[in-house]
Amino acid sequence: MIRAEGLGLRYGDGDEGEAPEVLQGLTFSVPGGGWRWLLGPSGAGKSSLLRLLHVAARPTRGRLHLMGVDIGAARRHELPAMRRRIGMVFQDFRLLSHLSVFDNVALPLRLAGRAEAPLRADVTEMLRWVGLSKVAAMRPSLLSGGEQQRAAIARAVIVRPLLLLADEPTGNLDDAQAERLMVLLREMNRLGTTVIVATHNTALVERHPGPALELARGRLARDG
Amino acid sequence: MARRAASRLAAGRLDGLGLRHAPGWRMLPLVVAAMAFLAALAMAGAQGAAELGRHWQRGAAATLTVQVPRSGDAPSPPAAEGETRRDRVVALLRGTPGVAVVRPLGDAELSDLLRPWLGSGAEKLSLPLPAVIAVTVATDGPDLPALTARLEAAAPGTMLESHGLWVRRLDLLARSLRLCALAALGLVAAVAASVIVVATRATLASRREVVETLHGLGATDFYVADRFARRASRAAALGGLAGLAAALPVVVVLTALAAPFVSAVPAETALPGLAELLATVPRLPPALLWALPTLPLTAAAIGYLAAQGAVRAWLRHLP
Numbered sequence: 001m002i003r004a005e006g007l008g009l010r011y012g013d014g015d016e017g018e019a020p021e022v023l024q025g026l027t028f029s030v031p032g033g034g035w036r037w038l039l040g041p042s043g044a045g046k047s048s049l050l051r052l053l054h055v056a057a058r059p060t061r062g063r064l065h066l067m068g069v070d071i072g073a074a075r076r077h078e079l080p081a082m083r084r085r086i087g088m089v090f091q092d093f094r095l096l097s098h099l100s101v102f103d104n105v106a107l108p109l110r111l112a113g114r115a116e117a118p119l120r121a122d123v124t125e126m127l128r129w130v131g132l133s134k135v136a137a138m139r140p141s142l143l144s145g146g147e148q149q150r151a152a153i154a155r156a157v158i159v160r161p162l163l164l165l166a167d168e169p170t171g172n173l174d175d176a177q178a179e180r181l182m183v184l185l186r187e188m189n190r191l192g193t194t195v196i197v198a199t200h201n202t203a204l205v206e207r208h209p210g211p212a213l214e215l216a217r218g219r220l221a222r223d224g
Numbered sequence: 225m226a227r228r229a230a231s232r233l234a235a236g237r238l239d240g241l242g243l244r245h246a247p248g249w250r251m252l253p254l255v256v257a258a259m260a261f262l263a264a265l266a267m268a269g270a271q272g273a274a275e276l277g278r279h280w281q282r283g284a285a286a287t288l289t290v291q292v293p294r295s296g297d298a299p300s301p302p303a304a305e306g307e308t309r310r311d312r313v314v315a316l317l318r319g320t321p322g323v324a325v326v327r328p329l330g331d332a333e334l335s336d337l338l339r340p341w342l343g344s345g346a347e348k349l350s351l352p353l354p355a356v357i358a359v360t361v362a363t364d365g366p367d368l369p370a371l372t373a374r375l376e377a378a379a380p381g382t383m384l385e386s387h388g389l390w391v392r393r394l395d396l397l398a399r400s401l402r403l404c405a406l407a408a409l410g411l412v413a414a415v416a417a418s419v420i421v422v423a424t425r426a427t428l429a430s431r432r433e434v435v436e437t438l439h440g441l442g443a444t445d446f447y448v449a450d451r452f453a454r455r456a457s458r459a460a461a462l463g464g465l466a467g468l469a470a471a472l473p474v475v476v477v478l479t480a481l482a483a484p485f486v487s488a489v490p491a492e493t494a495l496p497g498l499a500e501l502l503a504t505v506p507r508l509p510p511a512l513l514w515a516l517p518t519l520p521l522t523a524a525a526i527g528y529l530a531a532q533g534a535v536r537a538w539l540r541h542l543p
């Protein structure tokens with residue numbers, strides 16, 4: 001599913017001189033259907049690694065194979081289809097403010113060109129699963145933080161992604177909400193989705209032990 | 225309820241970027257309307273130049289001048305001989321197919337023509353003035369080289385002047401005017417495209433996060449660009465329509481004012497009233513009647529392509 005060899009990332013266009021590498025020499029692999037915590041202090045490079053895995057940035061060094069595709073060498077027009085197989089839950093949700101919750105969750109299916117009738121059934125079912133049926137017609141800004149979080153997750157998993165990435169998903173949640181979210185993510189993983197969850201919430205990790213990748217200053221400090 | 229939800233959904237799909245409320249978009253129809261107005265005038269100008277050129281050419285090409293020297297090369301022929309030479313040429317011309325009117329100029333007429341060059345005493349100079357014959361030709365005129373040869377045989381030294389030089393000059397003038405009008409059209413299109421590109425860029429800047437989110441969800445460049453391009457296309461079509469509506473009265477009035485110069489019928493002395501003007505709309509030159517309605521369509525196409533290009537160029541910054 002994921003194979004990284006000497007993976008490195010440097011921000012900027014090069015002409016900004018020597019921007020430091022925020023990720024350096026990462027070598028690891030994650031099998032299909034696997035689970036990984038992504039750990040490390042703030043600024044360690046967790047979000048940056050998730051960007052690479054979400055194909056929102058290309059490696060500036062080394063190789064990254066995702067679902068059998070060499071991301072560094074892939075043609076640009078091949079990437080949108082890959083992104084549609086990857087679900088991403090952003091730290092700041094990134095729901096589209098001018099669309100209803102329903103339309104936000106339906107968006108990935110519409111981008112994939114799904115027909116409207118089956119799509120409506122799927123989105124309705126998904127909203128019921130995450131407990132947002134009652135607010136489906138509302139704008140995201142009217143929702144609580146926890147509800148927005150669940151809308152973002154619904155949008156990420158509606159396409160049944162092969163790979164699900166979550167960046168600090170419990171950052172805005174209280175403990176009860178965080179537990180419900182974990183149940184959701186575990187369920188997705190049990191159904192076959194590869195899940196990578198970035199967090200610095202050590203209590204959460206202790207309650208839900210699992211294999212982890214730990215970053216320290218852009219380098220891999222632990223794999224297992 | 226379901227109906228309302230469906231229409232909201234449709235609106236959401238069409239407007240996946242919230243462009244309806246984007247600031248750069250609002251002035252777009254106005255600017256495109258101004259461009260379409262200018263384009264309509266340029267079209268009418270091109271059409272008018274072509275029409276005028278055709279008319280002038282027809283007029284100039286329709287007349288020939290034939291000069292019959294009184295004497296040929298003979299030293300001092302009797303005056304009567306010149307008369308018969310002229311009469312021979314006139315008879316020959318009248319018998320030529322394609323010649324409509326043959327009119328020998330009288331002596332008085334001739335000296336009137338020459339007075340600017342020779343002064344009022346032209347008659348007294350006792351120069352051997354040639355006989356001059358004005359010829360009006362039919363639409364499919366005579367074969368000029370053949371006619372020249374036959375005239376030379378009938379009366380050696382006879383000269384046929386066909387005004388070909390003037391026809392060529394008028395043709396050149398009309399072509400130049402048309403070219404200018406076409407250049408103006410091209411310029412107007414380029415300005416409209418630039419305005420659309422600028423408005424699209426401004427909107428992209430204000431919708432940056434939304435565009436990046438869509439991109440992250442796996443939207444293709446075409447999908448994102450298409451959202452913008454449809455909006456731009458619609459705004460441009462609206463502007464094109466408004467510009468055309470504003471230009472139509474101007475074009476009608478200009479065409480009516482130009483009519484006396486391009487029609488064979490003599491001008492009416494009174495200026496046309498509103499009713500007469502409206503009556504001329506169906507009589508606008510057919511080429512113009514075809515060209516004007518393409519304005520909103522062309523504007524829509526320019527809007528679509530310019531916005532697509534601008535968005536795609538911008539998206540290349542994303543991986």
Ligand SMILES: Nc1ncnc2c1ncn2[C@@H]1O[C@H](COP(=O)(O)OP(=O)(O)O)[C@@H](O)[C@H]1O
Pocket residue numbers: 011012022040041042043044045046047048049
């Ligand atoms: N878009 C960016 N441009 C430049 N530097 C960035 C950008 N995003 C993150 N960084 C830098 O990369 C490093 C790692 O950041 P990040 O990946 O967000 O770490 P984490 O998610 O673990 O807190 C930090 O030093 C941060 O300043």
Ligand SMILES: [Mg+2]
Pocket residue numbers: 046047048167
């Ligand atoms: Mg982070």
